[in-house]
Amino acid sequence: MPVTERDLFVVGTGIAGMSAAVYAAKRGLSVCQAGSTGEIVFSSGLFDVMGVHPVAEKKLWENPWEAMAAVAADMPDHPYAHVTREEVEKAYGELFDFLSEFGLEYRMVKDANSKVVTPIGTEKTTWAVPATMWAGVEAFKNNTPALLIDFEGLREFSAKQVATTLGDKWSNLKTMRIEFPDSASMKPILTGIMAQAMELKETREKLYSLIKPHLDGVEAVGVPAILGLYTPGEILEEMEKELGVKVFELPTLPASVPGMRLKSLFEGRISTLGVDLKLQHKVFSITPLNDGRYEVTFGVQAPTEKVVAKGVVLATGRFLGGGLFADRHHIVETVMNLPVSQPADREEWHRTDLLDPRGHKVSSAGVEVDSSFRPVDENGEVVHERVYAVGSLLAHQDWMRMKCGTGIAVASSLRAVEAFVAQQ
Numbered sequence: 135m136p137v138t139e140r141d142l143f144v145v146g147t148g149i150a151g152m153s154a155a156v157y158a159a160k161r162g163l164s165v166c167q168a169g170s171t172g173e174i175v176f177s178s179g180l181f182d183v184m185g186v187h188p189v190a191e192k193k194l195w196e197n198p199w200e201a202m203a204a205v206a207a208d209m210p211d212h213p214y215a216h217v218t219r220e221e222v223e224k225a226y227g228e229l230f231d232f233l234s235e236f237g238l239e240y241r242m243v244k245d246a247n248s249k250v251v252t253p254i255g256t257e258k259t260t261w262a263v264p265a266t267m268w269a270g271v272e273a274f275k276n277n278t279p280a281l282l283i284d285f286e287g288l289r290e291f292s293a294k295q296v297a298t299t300l301g302d303k304w305s306n307l308k309t310m311r312i313e314f315p316d317s318a319s320m321k322p323i324l325t326g327i328m329a330q331a332m333e334l335k336e337t338r339e340k341l342y343s344l345i346k347p348h349l350d351g352v353e354a355v356g357v358p359a360i361l362g363l364y365t366p367g368e369i370l371e372e373m374e375k376e377l378g379v380k381v382f383e384l385p386t387l388p389a390s391v392p393g394m395r396l397k398s399l400f401e402g403r404i405s406t407l408g409v410d411l412k413l414q415h416k417v418f419s420i421t422p423l424n425d426g427r428y429e430v431t432f433g434v435q436a437p438t439e440k441v442v443a444k445g446v447v448l449a450t451g452r453f454l455g456g457g458l459f460a461d462r463h464h465i466v467e468t469v470m471n472l473p474v475s476q477p478a479d480r481e482e483w484h485r486t487d488l489l490d491p492r493g494h495k496v497s498s499a500g501v502e503v504d505s506s507f508r509p510v511d512e513n514g515e516v517v518h519e520r521v522y523a524v525g526s527l528l529a530h531q532d533w534m535r536m537k538c539g540t541g542i543a544v545a546s547s548l549r550a551v552e553a554f555v556a557q558q
C-alpha cells in the first residue's frame with residue numbers, strides 16, 4: 135500500500151471539510167482530504183449564522199450576532215460557546231474569498247439576517263445569500279412590483295404557489311408560466327438541466343425574448359434557481375441588462391442548482407490550493423502512531439492507500455453524512471469510535487410528537503469537544519492530541535432548527551485548523 139506524508143488529513147467533503155481544507159491549505163499546510171460531497175448538493179446555498187433561539191419558542195432573530203451571543207450564554211456546550219463573532223466572520227470571509235475567486239459571489243447585510251422566499255412561499259431567515267438571489271431579498275422586503283416566472287413541466291417550482299402562500303406579504307408579486315426554450319427535448323424538466331442549458335447564449339436569448347413582452351410595470355423578475363451552473367454572476371448581469379430590470383433567483387427544493395454550484399466549485403477548484411482531494415474515497419481507519427502522528431487508511435471499496443499525517447480533522451457529518459451511526463441501542467462515531475454525547479436511553483431520542491417545537495434529543499447528539507475542537511471523553515479529557523471534530527458532527531446543537539449549520543461548520547473548522555497550526 136503506498137504511504138504518503140501530509141501535515142493534515144481532512145475526513146469529509148461537506149461544507150465543514152471543504153472549508154477546513156481551504157483554511158489549512160491557505161496557511162501553507164499540506165492537506166489530503168477524502169469523502170464524497172455530503173450534504174452540500176442538498177443545501178439551499180444559503181449560509182446561516184444563527185436564526186432561531188430558543189427553538190421551543192421558535193424565536194427568530196434579526197441580528198445573527200446577538201442570537202449567537204444569546205446561544206453562547208444560554209447553552210454553554212453549544213459549539214458557538216467556543217468561538218467568537220470575529221472568528222465566524224473571519225471563517226466566512228476566507229470562504230467567500232475562495233468562492234468569489236471562482237465566480238460564486240455572496241451578499242448579506244453585515245449585522246442583520248435576511249429573509250429569503252422559499253420554493254413553497256414561506257420565509258427562510260438566513261445571513262449570506264448567493265448574489266443571484268439578492269435582488270429577490272430586497273424586492274420581497276420592499277414589496278417591489280415583480281414578476282415571478284415558472285416553467286411548463288417543471289414540477290419542482292410553482293410561481294403561483296409561492297405567490298399564493300405569500301399573499302399580502304408580497305402583494306405586488308405577479309406570476310407567469312412560460313415554456314423553457316427547447317424544453318421539448320428535456321425529459322424530465324429539471325432545474326439542473328435548465329441551468330446547464332442556460333450556459334448557452336442561444337438558450338438565454340430565447341428566454342429573454344419570451345419574458346420581454348411581459349415587463350410592463352415590473353421592476354424585478356424572479357425565476358427558480360437556473361441561472362447557469364458555472365457562471366451565474368455573468369448570466370445574472372447579462373439578463374438584467376437585456377431585460378432592463380433587476381433579476382433574481384429563488385431557491386428550489388433539494389438537490390438544487392445552488393447546491394450543485396457549490397459542489398462543482400469545491401470539487402473542481404480545491405486542488406488549485408494544492409489539496410490532494412480523494413473524491414468518493416472512504417476512510418477506513420485512523421491509528422495513532424508512537425511519534426504522535428496518525429496513520430489514515432482509505433480507498434473506494436477497501437483501504438488501498440495510506441497517509442501518515444500530523445493531524446486529522448474529522449468533518450464527517452451526522453447520520454446523513456455518515457459520521458454518526460445509530461444501532462438499536464446507541465449512537466456511535468463511525469471512524470474513530472469517539473465518545474458520543476447522547477441521551478442515556480433510546481426511549482429519549484425522540485419526543486412523542488414528531489412536530490414537537492423543542493425538537494428531538496437525538497438531533498443534538500454528537501461529539502463533545504474542548505475549545506480547540508478536540509474530542510473529549512465523559513471526564514472532559516482530550517482523547518487524541520491532534521484530532522479535531524468540526525461541523526454537524528458536533529454535539530449540543532440542532533443546526534436544522536436553530537438555523538446555524540454553515541456558521542458552525544466554518545467557525546469550528548477555522549478554530550480547529552488554527553489550533554493545529556499553533557500546536558506545530
Ligand SMILES: Cc1cc2nc3c(=O)[nH]c(=O)nc-3n(C[C@H](O)[C@H](O)[C@H](O)COP(=O)(O)OP(=O)(O)OC[C@H]3O[C@@H](n4cnc5c(N)ncnc54)[C@H](O)[C@@H]3O)c2cc1C
Pocket residue numbers: 145146147148149150151168169170171172173174176177178179180181182183260388415416417418449450451452454455456457468469524525526527537538539540541543
Ligand atoms: C437539505 C439541507 C438544507 C440545508 N440548508 C442549509 C441552509 O439553508 N443554511 C445553512 O447554513 N446550512 C444548511 N444546511 C446545512 C449544511 O449544508 C451542512 O449540513 C452543515 O453545514 C454541516 O455539514 P458537514 O460538512 O458538517 O457535514 P456533511 O455535509 O454531512 O458532510 C459529511 C462528509 O463526511 C464524509 N464522510 C463521512 N464518513 C466518512 C468516512 N468514513 N470517510 C470519508 N468521508 C466520510 C461524507 O462523505 C461527507 O463528505 C442544509 C443541509 C441540508 C441537508
